[in-house]
Each structure stands twice: as C-alpha cells, then as structure tokens.
Amino acid sequence: MTESKTVTKDSFLYEQVADQVGALVSSGALGPGDRVPSLRAMSRKYKVSIATVMQAYMQLENKGLIESRPQSGFFVREARGLPQPVHPSPAPRRPHRVQFGNTVETIFALANQQDIVPLGVANPAASLLPVRGLSSALRSVVSKHADEAVSYNFPPGVLSLRRQLALRLTGIAGEVDPEQILITNGATEGLMVALQTVARPGDVIAVATPSYFSVLQMIERLGMLALEIPSRADTGICLESLNMQLRKRKVSAVVLSANFSNPTGALMPEENKRELVRMMADFDVPLIEDDVFGDLSFESDRPRMCKAYDKTGSVITVSSYSKTLAPGFRVGWVMGGRYHRAIMQQKQLNSSATSSLTQLAVAAFLEEGYYDRHLITLRRAYRRQVGQLRSAIASSFPQGTRVSDPQGGFVTWVQVPGNIDTQSVYQLALKRGVSITPGFLFSTTGKYQQFMRLCAGHPWDERMSQGIVTLADVVREVGEQ
Numbered sequence: 001m002t003e004s005k006t007v008t009k010d011s012f013l014y015e016q017v018a019d020q021v022g023a024l025v026s027s028g029a030l031g032p033g034d035r036v037p038s039l040r041a042m043s044r045k046y047k048v049s050i051a052t053v054m055q056a057y058m059q060l061e062n063k064g065l066i067e068s069r070p071q072s073g074f075f076v077r078e079a080r081g082l083p084q085p086v087h088p089s090p091a092p093r094r095p096h097r098v099q100f101g102n103t104v105e106t107i108f109a110l111a112n113q114q115d116i117v118p119l120g121v122a123n124p125a126a127s128l129l130p131v132r133g134l135s136s137a138l139r140s141v142v143s144k145h146a147d148e149a150v151s152y153n154f155p156p157g158v159l160s161l162r163r164q165l166a167l168r169l170t171g172i173a174g175e176v177d178p179e180q181i182l183i184t185n186g187a188t189e190g191l192m193v194a195l196q197t198v199a200r201p202g203d204v205i206a207v208a209t210p211s212y213f214s215v216l217q218m219i220e221r222l223g224m225l226a227l228e229i230p231s232r233a234d235t236g237i238c239l240e241s242l243n244m245q246l247r248k249r250k251v252s253a254v255v256l257s258a259n260f261s262n263p264t265g266a267l268m269p270e271e272n273k274r275e276l277v278r279m280m281a282d283f284d285v286p287l288i289e290d291d292v293f294g295d296l297s298f299e300s301d302r303p304r305m306c307k308a309y310d311k312t313g314s315v316i317t318v319s320s321y322s323k324t325l326a327p328g329f330r331v332g333w334v335m336g337g338r339y340h341r342a343i344m345q346q347k348q349l350n351s352s353a354t355s356s357l358t359q360l361a362v363a364a365f366l367e368e369g370y371y372d373r374h375l376i377t378l379r380r381a382y383r384r385q386v387g388q389l390r391s392a393i394a395s396s397f398p399q400g401t402r403v404s405d406p407q408g409g410f411v412t413w414v415q416v417p418g419n420i421d422t423q424s425v426y427q428l429a430l431k432r433g434v435s436i437t438p439g440f441l442f443s444t445t446g447k448y449q450q451f452m453r454l455c456a457g458h459p460w461d462e463r464m465s466q467g468i469v470t471l472a473d474v475v476r477e478v479g480e481q
C-alpha cells in the first residue's frame, strides 16, 4: 500500500518535472542544442530525488524532446535527420505566364496583424532590430544634417552610405567602389529596375524554382515570361539544366538568390557560383542576384556574392537592409555591373530618389560600427529560431514531412506528405489565427501544392509553439478531407 502510494506520488512528480522542462522548450527559454539543467540542479530546485528527475528526463528522451550525450548531460534535441524537401520533376520546359490572384496581397496585409501567428511573412520582428540605435541615428541626422535630410538626393544616392557599403562589400563582392553602387527603395525597387533595364515585354527570364513570389509577379507585370530552372533545397539552381536552357532558347536574364534563397534557404557552393558566373559571361546573359539574406549566415563568415566572381560586368547584385536593420526604412542598393548607368536612369524614372533621411541614418549607424555587433546577435537569434521552428515541425507534423535545413536567413521550406493541398491548409490555418505562405505562390505552374514556406523571423514563444501545433492539426484535417 505504502509502496504504491510512493509510486503514484513519484510518477506525479516526475511528470511535473517533465512538464516544466517541456514548458521551457515551448516558451523558447530552452532552444535546440541547449543544455537542460543538470539532474542535481533540478532535484534541488523542485525538491525531488535525482532518480525522479532522471525518470522525467528519460520520458522526455523517449518523446524525442531531449537527448543525453555521454559525459555531458542532457540537451534539447536538434531536428537532425529531417529529410530535405524533394522538388517535383520534371520541371516545365517552357516559359509561363504568372497568375496568383490576390493571395500575395492578403499575405502582405497580414504582416502587421497582431492576432495572427506570423509564420507566413518573411519579416524580422521589430524586437530583434536595433530600434534604439537607429532612433538615435535618426535624431542625430535631424539635428546635424536637417537640410540634407529634407532635400532630394538623386541617384546614385547618399555618398556617405555608398562609402560605407563599398567598405563592407569589398571582398564579399570583389573590389567595390562607391561609384558602382546605386541606392534604391529596398531590394524590391532594385529587382524591378534591373529587370526593366535588361529585358523587354515578351522576353524570357530564367528563375531558380521555387522562386520568391514578388520576382514572379514583377515578371508578370512587365509582360515577360518566367522559365523555371530546377533547384535543390540545399545547393540551389541546377547548373546543367540552366546550361541546357541557355543553349536552347534566348533568355534575357537569370534571377536567383545564391545565398539563403527564399523560400528554401538554399546556399550555392562557391564553386557553383563561380561556374554560374562563367556561364553567364559565355552566353552573354545578365545574372540578377538577390542577396537580401546574405548577411544572415549562421556561420561567422558570410558567403560571397556571385558578384565576387564577375570579370565581365554581367552580374547585377541587388540587396537591402530590410532583413537585418529596418524594412520600414526602405534602404536597398544595386551594383549594376555594365548595366549600372542604364539601371540608374531607370531608377530615376521610377521614383526620382530614395528617402534622404533613412539613407543618412543607416550611414551614421554603419559609421559608428554598430552594424557588426548587431549582426552577431541577430544571426544567433535567427539560427536559434530556425532550430526551434524545425524542432517543433519535427515533433508535431505528420510522419513523412520534409523540411529544408537552411544555414542562414530565417525561412524554411516544408513539404507535407501525400496529397495535402497547402492552399486549403493556408485558408483553414488563417481561420484559426495562423499565417503560412502556400507553395503554389513560388512557381508559375502550381507545382508546389504540397509545400509551404514557414518563417522564423519572430522570437520563439508559447504562441509560436501553439501555432505550429494548430498548423499540424490543420495539415492532418486537410489530409483527411
């Protein structure tokens, strides 16, 4: 009798301890790879025996939440071994028109809606951005350079900012001179003016598929056609397929992100970048590379841009500070290679200039040396958040789910099993307060119906954790319909 009482009490206690540790993981206090408090520390904290804590940890280990490492203790399990998504093949062999309806509009409209779990939009949370440092840079600009801040600063843009950029980009992009840089209204304007400069309506633009949907929309609005080149979720575009297409037909430009592409997070190996740039020069086709996530490598050194391998001026690099500093500032830039002058004229036609105030503020922030420090913290945060998102998917989603394993940025590409249509998942999840980006938006051909993009731009907390559980339920429900 006494014995069974003890057992009952003990099992109650170990479950309580297990629940406490589980709560630390779902609230984000403990992330993948973090050491779980030692047996002794937990035993002291909860006034239970070491054996009880051990029992709790073994239960958590059985559930796959934590793992023991010999002579090191217990750690929150990382979502290792989750298979990479496999893209449907064959890829379409002809260029397509783009048709998305109004889904993109809805996804952007949800970006700042507080009551929605933000897994859909590739936005950094304001809490991760250096709001105080940027506010103080803005105040200093207003007090010291008010005349300049209220005046037009026509293309190529504020010189102090271009100087700072040239310093930062030298090496990553080869030799960079401030004269080779044009400031734009975010990367969006950079991509648009680059496309407008190098291609005309009816022209074919090759894109690595899956591809950032705004690029596909631009191609549509400019009356051009998208030719989708297969790519892998880990190493990006398939160079053989691209080569075959370039031999076969006239292509006016290639658009891709070599560093942490959106939506897969793929990172092209340096050798592939070198070969791609060589291929572009051989076929005399411009490459438009979008590097908005390039600074967000999880390693201490960021990868180089394709621009670093460019000997003929065929590479047009587009980027911005939207994923790292302040999307609302709309500070982006273009290095246009041999198209630079024409791109600058196009930018002038599109929008005259970019806000002088935000350009000056970003320049001041960079001059003070704050950016590098901020970047260290930000990369660490995104790395952790991506790990937390992948682990939550691994423990909640149906068997057979595949997830990309990005080494930078904060977007993941998820493939659900069977014939589950993520457009239905998107609609039902939204009704339950969770936003995702359905896969069909990343192609012109609707071929990613079983995929979705999930973003980890927001710190992990109970709400995000619950959002994934809700989403996993929705995926199962849609699968049963």
Ligand SMILES: Cc1ncc(COP(=O)(O)O)c(C=O)c1O
Residues within 6 Å of the ligand: 122, 185, 186, 187, 188, 189, 212, 257, 261, 262, 290, 292, 319, 320, 321, 322, 327, 331, 332
């Ligand atoms: C790959 C990619 N390129 C460009 C952009 C647009 O950047 P910006 O806000 O600087 O215009 C985004 C934003 O989500 C993006 O993901």
